[in-house]
Every structure is written in structure tokens, then in C-alpha cells.
Amino acid sequence: MHTPHRQLSAPSPWIQRWSHLIPPAASVLDVACGSGRHLHWFAGRGCKVTGVDQDIESARQVMPNVRLVRADIENAPWPLVNEANAEPELFDAIVVTHYLWRPLMDTLLASLASGGVLLYETFAAGNETVGRPARPDFLLKNGELLQICSVLHIVAYENGFLEEPDRFVQRIAATRIFTPSAPNGAPARYAL
DSSP states (O other), rough: OOOOOOOOOOOOOOHHHHHHHHHSOEEEEETTTOHHHHHHHHHHTTOOOEEEESOOHHHHHHTTTEEEEEEOOTTTTOBBBBBTTTTTTTTTEEEEEEEOOGOOOHHHHHTTTEEEEEEEEBBBBTGGTTTSSOOOSSSSSHHHHHHHHTSSEEEEEEEEEEEETTTEEEEEOOOOOOOOTTOOOOOOOOOO
């Protein structure tokens, strides 16, 4: 495994907590991957990682041998498309932290494979009282993430205030439901 050239910040505790839902060797997409902290985390767990961001240089310094896609995902077409059918490329897991672009949400959900896991954490309404971001465009409304993910199986959801640094967040761990192959038709078990 490649040793980072600089110290990475730790992965989000939310992402760490729910990583067990994502099996080794899964394909993981990190949207707005930034410095690559979650790419590094999942690569270390044996996953095949892809990062997309407008600026991929910080992530490339940390993870030079992973798939990084430079794209302006707010002003250009979604770059991860299957050329054969023009549908979004599918991933076993999608990770998003500290990023919200509402017009992209349907594409992200369409990019989640059957049985796939969505781990999402970003700022929520109320954050304007403690810092940035403060614009409503970048803050989830009360319950908004839960509503967006209503087509998924919700494993965990939180909406509240965290300290150090002070911030309001919403976060979710959810899976795209698939029919289990258990002979007795037992539902999938998602360990808490």
C-alpha cells in the first residue's frame, strides 16, 4: 500500500462506523473526494475506489494509483457513464461527506448498484448559526436527506448538532434493497 506524502485527516467517524456494511473488494465511489481521506480508508479495506472532484491533485498525492476523475459535477454532465447504454456507472457503495448539490442526488441514487450502500454526511439547517457553510443552498432542510433516500432501506439516520468543531449535520447509512438469496426468504441483516 502507498504511504501518503502528507498527513491525512481521519475519515469521518460516521463513515468509519458504517464501513462494515461495505464488503472488501466492493467498488466505492467517493463524490467530492477532496484530499482522499475516504479513498485511502476504503482502499486500505481492500475496496476498489474511484474519486471524483473538480480538483483531484490533493487526492492524487495521497493515492496516485487509484482511479481519480477530474470533473465539474455542478456545471457539466455526470462523468461516470456506461458508454454502452448511457446510464450512470454502478458502484457497490457511494460515499459523500461535506458536500451537497441537490441536482446530483438522483444521479447518485441511480449509480448505486443493487444491494449497494450509500454513506452520506453533510451540513444541515442551523449550521448558519455556528459557521460555514451558511447558505441554504448548501444546508439540508430538516429531514431532507431521509426524504431523498426514501427509496432505499435506511439502516441509520441522524439529524443534529456536533461539537469540536460546532456544526449541524444530517447523515445516513442506507442500502439499495435487493431480494436476498436465502432459501427461507429471510431479510438481509445489517449489523448495528
